Amino acid sequence: MQAAPEEEDHLAWAQERLAELGDRVSYANPFWYAGSFTIGLFAGIGGDRGNLGFVVETERQVEEHLTDHMDRLPPADARSRAIVAAMRDDEARHGAAAREAGAGELPLPVRALMRATAKLMTLTAYRF
Numbered sequence: 001m002q003a004a005p006e007e008e009d010h011l012a013w014a015q016e017r018l019a020e021l022g023d024r025v026s027y028a029n030p031f032w033y034a035g036s037f038t039i040g041l042f043a044g045i046g047g048d049r050g051n052l053g054f055v056v057e058t059e060r061q062v063e064e065h066l067t068d069h070m071d072r073l074p075p076a077d078a079r080s081r082a083i084v085a086a087m088r089d090d091e092a093r094h095g096a097a098a099r100e101a102g103a104g105e106l107p108l109p110v111r112a113l114m115r116a117t118a119k120l121m122t123l124t125a126y127r128f
């Protein structure tokens, strides 16, 4: 699976575009890296099916998040829109690949917790 290097590309694209726009990434970024790493460790406990299920759910939620961004980006900002659209395509493929590899469906409370965590991250990003 090509997912990991593609996620690194996404971070680089975002950083580059923010620099072009004279903006920066959130100060909370290092905490999210640490948090994501920890969550990844726990996801590993679920075995392959659970692990892949986590990937499927993450990609699904990220895809929704990016679609929401597309709706809110200025129509004239073609460059940002192209970047977000390319990310969304990649995420859709990552999710499909994980499903094909035998992902299991995560329990509802886990999915809800993931959604709550993501919400917290977005809210923090807008403020700091």
Ligand SMILES: [Fe+2]
Binding pocket: 003, 007, 059, 090, 091, 094
């Ligand atoms: Fe992805």
